[in-house]
Every structure is written in C-alpha cells, then in structure tokens.
Amino acid sequence: MAASEAAQLMANLLRLINGTKAIEIGMYTGYNALSMALAMPSNGRVVACEIEQTYFDIAKPFFQEAGVEQKIEVRIQEAVRTLDELVQAGEAGTFDFVFIDADKINYDTYYEKSLELIRTKGVIVIDNVLWSGKVLNPAEDDVSSKALDALNKKLHKDERVDLSMLTVADGLTIAIKR
Numbered sequence: 001m002a003a004s005e006a007a008q009l010m011a012n013l014l015r016l017i018n019g020t021k022a023i024e025i026g027m028y029t030g031y032n033a034l035s036m037a038l039a040m041p042s043n044g045r046v047v048a049c050e051i052e053q054t055y056f057d058i059a060k061p062f063f064q065e066a067g068v069e070q071k072i073e074v075r076i077q078e079a080v081r082t083l084d085e086l087v088q089a090g091e092a093g094t095f096d097f098v099f100i101d102a103d104k105i106n107y108d109t110y111y112e113k114s115l116e117l118i119r120t121k122g123v124i125v126i127d128n129v130l131w132s133g134k135v136l137n138p139a140e141d142d143v144s145s146k147a148l149d150a151l152n153k154k155l156h157k158d159e160r161v162d163l164s165m166l167t168v169a170d171g172l173t174i175a176i177k178r
C-alpha cells in the first residue's frame, strides 16, 4: 500500500496538472485509488488494475461511502491485459497520470505501456524503487530487486522523461513524459 505521504503527494500532483484520467497498476484494497479519485473533479476516471477479486470486494464499500464509486473503474485481471485493452480501445496518449505499484518483475513492462498511454507532460509515479535498500546489492535469486535495479538504471538514462527519484517511504520515482 502506498505510504500516506506518497498518496498525499500523488493527489496533489493530480490537482496540479488538473488530471482527469488516471491508471493505478495494483489497486489492493483501494487506498490510493480512492485518494486519487477524491482529488479529481466529478468527470475524473481512475482505471484500477487488480488481479484479486477479494481486494475489490473490500474496497467497494469504501468507494461507495466516499461517493466516488462512479469514478473508479476496476478491472480484475492481469494488469498487462488491461493496459493492452486500453491501447486497443484507442486511449494511447490520453491519460494524465499512472501509478505503478503491482508485481515488481513486470515494472518495466508497466512503465513502457504507461508511457504509451499517457499524454505529453503526463506523469508516471513508480513505488518501491528503493525496495528497502535491496536494489543496491540484489541477491542472485532476488528477481524483484534485480528488476527494480534494472529499471532504476534504465530510467536514469531515459531521454523520453524528466525524472525525480524521491527517498519518500520505500522510494518513489516521478517520471514526466517529454
């Protein structure tokens, strides 16, 4: 789950860019999806990718209670499939914001598909980029740390984005599409 200070920062970034279209890759029980929806105007839309129906069952009453249920479109399936469906539906280049926070080994794929889906000056936020410090010296069999380390190194040289890596919580990267 996103740290509260990270969720607060993302909500404020959305307000700053007047975001109305966001994607969350890895919704869990909806904490940050709800926070993003609350930061958006009434026409806001959050496409929330989650693989476990049980997490959505927990989240749903809170979305309803907060009055933002109509803004959050939950898709229960592999996140990659949802991102591909959004591209196929002609939504490439139309999203304002993406938060990547699902399985670490697929982060690079999520990042590439997110870049395709956001508009110029759109924002991608990536959680857990420090992974409790394990990215510094990943163990041979630690595929998550290795994947995060590789993505961090790739992003450092990625000319397609302007980058900030923050030591907030477990590490938060903000990439703005050029």
Ligand SMILES: C[S@@+](CC[C@H](N)C(=O)[O-])C[C@H]1O[C@@H](n2cnc3c(N)ncnc32)[C@H](O)[C@@H]1O
Pocket (backbone or CB within 6 Å): 001, 002, 003, 024, 025, 026, 027, 028, 029, 030, 031, 032, 033, 049, 050, 051, 052, 055, 077, 078, 079, 080, 101, 102, 103
């Ligand atoms: C760290 S939690 C997300 C927390 C959430 N972003 C928040 O801040 O409240 C990661 C979530 O990603 C989901 N997940 C993992 N692999 C996935 C996949 N391949 N496709 C979709 N969701 C996935 C997990 O079920 C889990 O709920």
